[in-house]
Amino acid sequence: MAFEFKLPDLGEGIREAQVLMWKVTPGQEVAAFAPLCEVESAKAAVELTTPVAGRVLDLRFAEGDTAHLGDVLVVIETGNHEPEYFGIVGAPPVRVPDVKPQRLPEVKPNRVRAAPLVRKLARERGINLEDVAGSGPQGRVRIADLEPTTTRAPSTTTIPLRGLRKSIADHMAEAWRHAPQVTSMEIFDVTDLMQARAILLTSPEAASVKLTYLPFFVKACIEALRAVPEANAVLDEQQQAILLRQDFHIGIATAVPGGLVVPVVRHADRLSLLELATEIERLVSSARERRAAPGELTGSTFTVTSFGGLPGGALFATPILNYPEVAILGLGRIDLQPRVVEGQIVARQCIGASFTFDHRVVDGEGAGRFMATLRRFVEQPLELLLHLR
DSSP: OEEEEEOOOOSTTOOEEEEEEESOOTTOEEOTTOEEEEEEOSSOEEEEEOSSOEEEEEEOSOTTOEEETTOEEEEEEOOSSOOOOOOSSEEOOOOOOOOOOOOOOOOOOOOOOBOHHHHHHHHHHTOOGGGSOOOSGGGOBOGGGGSOGGGSSOSSOOOOOOHHHHHHHHHHHHHHHHOOEEEEEEEEEOHHHHHHHHHHTTSGGGTTSOOOSHHHHHHHHHHHHHHOGGGSEEEETTTTEEEEOSSOOEEEOEEETTEEEOOEETTGGGSOHHHHHHHHHHHHHHHHTTOOOGGGGSOOSEEEEEOTTSTTOOSOOOOOOOTTBSEEEEEEEEEEEEEEETTEEEEEEEEEEEEEEETTTOOHHHHHHHHHHHHHHHHOHHHHHHTOO
């Protein structure tokens, strides 16, 4: 009998996923628990395994296509006997009771592979898909195949908005629609911080830890959030209430292939500087290798994004909130800037800091206190060390 393997519930409210890679081909014999395909949701890439043993009959989606929850991904022939199910993500087809055969008009089977959008465009343009040579995997007809031959070489490249990139786009649009956002910018003198870090790097405890500047700024942010609790909050629009978070779960915006994710350091205030550095490195590495668990990418109360180390990194930017959070800190590049020290203009190592906040929750006065506290602990790292745990 034929077994229909459907896209399972991937958790975290995910309703769709993009097929990245098939691990099987039609006609291939597969064992239970064998790798079936790799799919990418808005949170992470996941490998799915087959819950039954048998022979692959049909792949219903091509690589790059998006499947929704409950869509049949693949059909597997399990033989004449009732299959033994090893999982709950697939489901056998509903049994239909035997009925007296009826003579039906002969209908030519439609074996054309095409997405619903392609079929819709073909109908609107009066194109018979059976007459179109598909250029996609397994002869799948793409939108470009519907264009006249003379226009098959466009001057632009179309990138479908789906998967992680679509999730980012939707999240950014939601943040911009809901929250009136203001960005405050400052330059901090980090000369002493750089010297303190250089000294700590010589200690045996730091030998096996990638101690960047980011853990220092995360610790300084926690002290600033203690001074301005409303920056560590969310606005519940349904309850019309500001919910102050008692925990400090700091999100670290991380660039990954195809977009941006935010792994979360839980209870960052309880970690020492070296523990914080180790946890940040673990989370960022997992996110970049697409190994992060969905739970590691949600639940932050405040986010730090560092763009200064990127190629052409800016000194300032206007970060968009990681909604529904009400504040985010952006860190720019570190370079020499002229500063006045004891009445003299000298070259000092400085960093640009951009603090974006939801003006419904945080006012200019609160933003000023946040930046003043941040400056205090960044520019006087010895005082910051007194607050480390």
